[in-house]
Amino acid sequence: MKRRPLLAGNWKMHATVLDACHLAADIAKTCAGLEDRDVVLAPPFTVLSQVAHMVAETGIFIAAQNVCWEAEGAFTGEISPLMVLDAGGGAAIVGHSERRQIFHEDNALINKRVRGALAFGLIPILCVGETLEERESGQTFKVVEEQVRAGLAGVETADMKETILAYEPVWAIGTGKTASTGQAQEVHAFIRNLVADIYEKDIADQVRILYGGSVKPDNIDVLMAQEDIDGALVGGAALNAESFGRIIHFQEI
Numbered sequence: 001m002k003r004r005p006l007l008a009g010n011w012k013m014h015a016t017v018l019d020a021c022h023l024a025a026d027i028a029k030t031c032a033g034l035e036d037r038d039v040v041l042a043p044p045f046t047v048l049s050q051v052a053h054m055v056a057e058t059g060i061f062i063a064a065q066n067v068c069w070e071a072e073g074a075f076t077g078e079i080s081p082l083m084v085l086d087a088g089g090g091a092a093i094v095g096h097s098e099r100r101q102i103f104h105e106d107n108a109l110i111n112k113r114v115r116g117a118l119a120f121g122l123i124p125i126l127c128v129g130e131t132l133e134e135r136e137s138g139q140t141f142k143v144v145e146e147q148v149r150a151g152l153a154g155v156e157t158a159d160m161k162e163t164i165l166a167y168e169p170v171w172a173i174g175t176g177k178t179a180s181t182g183q184a185q186e187v188h189a190f191i192r193n194l195v196a197d198i199y200e201k202d203i204a205d206q207v208r209i210l211y212g213g214s215v216k217p218d219n220i221d222v223l224m225a226q227e228d229i230d231g232a233l234v235g236g237a238a239l240n241a242e243s244f245g246r247i248i249h250f251q252e253i
């Protein structure tokens with residue numbers, strides 16, 4: 001089954017207003033005329049609305065890097081799904097490994113964020129992935145299964161059709177060590193089977209699973225050639241319009 005490719009740039013904690021405007025404008029230029037793939041930008045909250053405004057007519061989608069589950073209230077430091085929508089976002093990354101590792105977000109909290117995003121009509125991009133220690137001790141599938149099952153708990157079948165998953169092995173993020181295509185494909189296929197098990201095969205066939213972890217212009221083509229890799233969630237290489245442009249145009253050049 002052919003799924004529409006999705007290339008997402010996670011800017012993490014980078015970009016002042018000026019940087020963000022330049023980067024968004026340059027990326028928008030490289031996306032002109034793109035019809036067969038989706039491009040998503042996930043800038044920091046502080047520039048979300050500027051970037052959304054800048055790419056409004058380009059077909060580029062905007063995602064937040066995290067989201068709370070409540071519409072408003074006493075949640076200092078959090079951003080609500082309504083605020084993301086109001087700023088021009090349509091999706092939210094949830095459960096990124098940096099949130100899990102540095103800010104100790106656990107599966108239960110991440111599940112609240114996933115369901116909160118969906119309740120307000122935002123598409124969650126649920127990230128999962130094992131640490132090096134977990135991989136080396138043979139726990140990759142166990143950890144990924146727990147993260148997927150717990151992250152999706154209570155998510156209805158209709159919502160699952162919209163939900164995006166991202167496999168980001170922690171040891172490959174920002175390290176220059178990409179998972180081999182075999183390692184990535186193996187986990188992607190495992191996740192797809194898991195979705196078929198939790199929901200149904202039809203849903204699993206439709207759900208897009210992105211790979212993240214040192215995706216670069218020189219490895220995107222082989223990654224995207226794998227059957228179960230439907231796109232990429234890109235960190236460092238998404239901060240440069242030329243390299244992200246090459247990633248967006250994978251297998252074309």
Ligand code: 13P
Nearest residue numbers: 010173174213214235236
């Ligand atoms: P890098 O591409 O910098 O390894 O980051 C990946 C990532 O965490 C995307 O969310």
